[in-house]
Amino acid sequence: MSIPQIPETAPFTLAQRAWLNGYLLGLVGTSPSAPSPLALPEIQNGSSPVKKSPLLVLYGSQTGNAEQLARRIAAESARHGYQSECLELDALPNRWNSGVEDYVVITSTWGDGDPPDNAAGFWSWIQSETAPSLSGRRYSVLALGDSTYSEFCGFGKKCDARLSALGASRILDRTECDADYDAVAAKWIESLWQAFQANGHGGVRHSENPDSRPSAQASSNGSTAPLVFDRKNPFPARFLANRRLNREGSSKDTRHFEISLAGSNLNYVVGDALAVQPCNFPRMVEELIHALGLVPEIVVPTPTKGETSLRDALLTHYEVTKPPLKLLEELAARKPDVPWQPWLVPDQKSELERYLYGRETIDLLMEAPNSGLSAVQFVSLLRKLPARSYSIASSLKAHPDEVHLTVAVVRYESHGRLRHGVCSTFLADRTPDNAPVPVYVQTSNGFRIPEESGRSMIMIGPGTGIAPFRAFLEERRAIGAVGRHWVFFGDRQADCDFLYQEEFEAMKKDGILHELDTAFSRDQAQRIYVQNRMLERSAMFWKWLEEGAHVYVCGDAKRMAKDVDAALHRIVEQEGGRSAEAAEAYVRELKKDRRYQRDVY
Ligand SMILES: Cc1cc2nc3c(=O)[nH]c(=O)nc-3n(C[C@H](O)[C@H](O)[C@H](O)COP(=O)(O)OP(=O)(O)OC[C@H]3O[C@@H](n4cnc5c(N)ncnc54)[C@H](O)[C@@H]3O)c2cc1C
Ligand SMILES: NC(=O)c1ccc[n+]([C@@H]2O[C@H](COP(=O)([O-])OP(=O)(O)OC[C@H]3O[C@@H](n4cnc5c(N)ncnc54)[C@H](OP(=O)(O)O)[C@@H]3O)[C@@H](O)[C@H]2O)c1
Ligand SMILES: Cc1cc2nc3c(=O)[nH]c(=O)nc-3n(C[C@H](O)[C@H](O)[C@H](O)COP(=O)(O)O)c2cc1C
Known part of the structure; x- marks a missing residue:
């Protein structure tokens, strides 16, 4: 048998290459242990002899980047004399009056300069006429974004301006981070502690307790701690399957990928995404x-x-x-x-x-x-090549050590050239058998199945938006959930674009899936979309909502998610007999109760 080779172009560090070579040669087992030059030690709370000041670390985050940074700051805070609490921005309206003076805000921007979903309530509260004076409070904003969007860090900027307008004082200027945010964010965090210190807040900075810093590096006796695979140190995973989901005659190329996580110690929860670090064409x-x-x-x-x-x-x-x-x-x-x-x-x-x-x-x-x-x-003049995220389409309970993805391959022609989406064609066309693909898990705490297994779920996912719902259903089946499940799926043509048709029909047959509505947009002259189906079944949709169902939306952010949101409002108005304002409030409440969650891109 020939030993598979890692292509020279695969984006791995030397340590990863060394580990991977060993792995492919069978020299290392399923629990890799090698020093990682990139795995940063997680800093944990040290004990401080001084009384700690309270600090609220607030985040607005859709796919976990801002949340991770916020949690890191909260974990570091004790060493800087703070007793911190880490909360999403939407929690602030109930907490601003709790006597805390120091605030740290880390937020991303979504849509077109909009807040992430878990900051939308905060944003309408802070903009309202009843917003409180924040004088006497100190804060600083770290804004995450992507400079290829026209409203670069738009929400972070708006947040900063509004907090200042309400009287809070900036303890440190806002910093804006692009897709490659690690170094800039780390520098801002360092300056933040210095700024608080200089303003006489926080306890006395005491020397660091080395025992409080677990290290992923080699210890003094030469033994090594487990290798942690994450954003800075992706896992070189192997493909198990690369299958086209569209049948002959389709105008699309949507793939089902199965990827092995064996040996990585990587875990995920349904609702999470997998990030893939691609190579260019x-x-x-x-x-x-x-x-x-x-x-x-x-x-x-x-x-x-x-x-x-x-x-x-x-x-x-x-x-x-x-x-x-x-x-x-x-x-x-x-x-x-x-x-x-x-x-x-x-x-x-x-x-x-x-x-x-x-x-x-x-x-x-x-x-x-x-x-x-x-x-x-x-x-x-160039930016670092960013990883791409994909909603995970499998449950570990149904597929131990595996992660599945549903990927629309981007190919189009413009200005006389054939274009290839970097990551989708890397996955579809440029990963020869056994060649490793660098991946890491991206936590999405804002996209989760209900905690109570008896709750019903309505899932709206046209195109690749179906991915997480395959995972949700696999998970709910595995845990024996008793709640009902309703899927709305849409794509171009019924005969060739019904992704996972057999699986969903089998789920319907065996009873885990109770309702399945489809909208095939190009099977008739007039386009029919998932929101048309929602409106056709509005009475039943409303009944499920009133009985406590959770609503999930996944897929295209630009058009579909907005139109589905409008359809949801219409159902509440029409079936619930509410005014537009009352429907708005109803939907806001759904979001607050985590009964309306979205994973849109
Ligand atoms: C949280 C999250 C979850 C996601 N989940 C999934 C998923 O489950 N499945 C999935 O397939 N994708 C998913 N995506 C999208 C995915 O991350 C990538 O953006 C997508 O695969 C395209 O990446 P690429 O590198 O192939 O294309 P890129 O090289 O990034 O090219 C895409 C860009 O090409 C341009 N473009 C595309 N078509 C045209 C056209 N016809 N004319 C002109 N310009 C055009 C657009 O600017 C577009 O942004 C998700 C994204 C996020 C943020
Ligand atoms: N370049 C390509 O060849 C190509 C092909 C497909 C997707 N993509 C890209 O890949 C991404 C993911 O594609 P995908 O396969 O997940 O799905 P998608 O392209 O978003 O389409 C899935 C289904 O949603 C329909 N749709 C379009 N507008 C809608 C709206 N406003 N409301 C509800 N449904 C709507 C589509 O219909 P219609 O398309 O018939 O209007 C189709 O039936 C998209 O963002 C797209 O940019 C590129
Ligand atoms: C659909 C979509 C829309 C986005 N819109 C913007 C935007 O308008 N402005 C911006 O600066 N960044 C935008 N971003 C980039 C995110 O803010 C960035 O990826 C950030 O790191 C995400 O952090 P989070 O995981 O904490 O939400 C967008 C990303 C996606 C996928």
């Missing part, structure tokens, strides 16, 4: 190097201090498709006649977005030939 990398007139072997810095060849850097380290603003500006400075030059001013943002739609970095380089950019200059 090799042909695109060759084209970029050619367009720049550079040689692939030239050495350039990686985003994380190391060095590598230009080819490897562009394949595994940098984002080379979505054009970054810094590159647009640099090219325009070198070649003032580039078409986007007039739109580089803030009031022309939408013109620039229109121009960039369907264009990638390669198109811009072609518009600015002989720019004279060196390899080092070029990579300094």
Whole structure:
């Protein structure tokens, strides 16, 4: 039998490669132990002899990034003289009057500059006329976002401005973090403790108790602690299956992937997502190097201090498709006649977005030939290649040591070029048998099955939005849940796009799935969507709601989730005999009670 090789382009650290080689050779068992240069020690509470000041660490988070940082701050707080509590922003309206003076706010931005779901209640409260004065309170905001969105860190900015307008004083300026947020966030956290210290708050900083810092690194006697696989240190997982879910005749390519987590110690809960760290499309990398007139072997810095060849850097380290603003500006400075030059001013943002739609970095380089950019200059203008998230489509109870995904493969043509979505085509086309795929689990505490197994669940998931509901149903079957289940699924054509048709029909037959409504948009002249089906069955939908059902939505954020939300409001108005305002309040209450949860992208 031939031993599978790790492609040179696979984005792993040296330690991971070493472990992985051992793993593939059978030299290490299913419980890997190797020193990880990247696994950061988790800092835990130390004991402090001084009285601690209260601190509220508040987060607004959809997919767990901000929440994780908030929990880290809360865990560190005791060492800095604080007794902290970590809460989602939506909890603040009930807690602002509890005598706490110091607040830390960490929030992401979703939609188009909007709050994450667990900060929406806070946002309407703090904007209302009845919002309290916050004078005497101190705070600082860490905003997470992604600079490829036009409203970069929009909600964090709005939050900061509103807290200040209500009289709270900024103890440290807001920091905005892009997709690669680790270093910037770590620096802000360090400055935060210094700022509190300088303002005479918190207890006296005492020397750190080394016993309170568990280390994932090698200990002094040379033995090693278990390797932790996470965002900074993804697990090199192997594929078990890569199967097309659409039948012949479909215009789509949606895949079912099964990935082995054996040996990783990774666990997930249904509702979580799996992040995949992809490689770029090799042909695109060759084209970029050619367009720049550079040689692939030239050495350039990686985003994380190391060095590598230009080819490897562009394949595994940098984002080379979505054009970054810094590159647009640099090219325009070198070649003032580039078409986007007039739109580089803030009031022309939408013109620039229109121009960039369907264009990638390669198109811009072609518009600015002989720019004279060196390899080092070029990579300094690029962002780190971000991982992509996928809603987990399996339950560990049904598939021990496995994780399943449902992925729409992105391929389209624009401006005369065939385009390949970086991660979906990496998964679908560029992971040869047994080649490892770097993954880690992304916790989504805001997307969970009901704690009570008797509660009913309504799940609305067109397209790949069906993924977590396959997982929910597998889990509910495994735990013997007695609540009822209702799925709304939609896609283009019934005969070739009914994802997991046999599985869902079997679930209906064996009784775990009580209601299954489908909307096939392109089987008739007029498009029919899941929200049309919801409205057709509004009386029953309302009955389930009134009986305490939980509602879940997963899939496209831009159009579907908004339209489904509008349909939900309409059902409450129509069937519940409520005004638009009363329906709004009803839905707000559902969210507050965690009975309306969304995982949209
Ligand atoms: C919490 C979460 C869960 C998710 N779960 C899933 C899931 O279960 N399944 C799933 O498939 N995806 C899921 N996604 C989306 C996924 O993370 C990726 O965004 C998706 O796979 C595309 O990534 P890519 O690297 O293949 O494409 P990219 O290289 O990122 O390209 C996608 C971009 O290409 C452009 N584009 C696409 N089509 C066109 C077009 N026709 N014309 C012009 N431009 C176009 C758009 O700018 C788009 O943003 C999820 C996302 C999040 C945040
Ligand atoms: N480039 C490609 O080839 C390609 C193909 C598919 C998906 N994608 C991308 O991949 C992502 C995920 O795709 P997906 O397979 O999960 O599903 P999707 O493309 O979002 O479509 C799933 C179903 O939802 C329907 N839909 C469209 N607008 C809707 C709305 N406002 N309300 C309710 N339903 C609506 C679609 O109908 P209609 O499409 O008939 O309107 C389709 O029947 C999408 O965001 C899309 O950008 C790309
Ligand atoms: C559908 C979607 C919409 C987003 N919208 C924005 C946005 O408008 N502005 C922004 O800066 N970031 C935006 N982001 C990026 C997130 O804020 C970023 O990924 C953040 O790290 C998520 O943190 P969380 O896991 O704590 O929610 C968006 C991400 C997704 C998937």
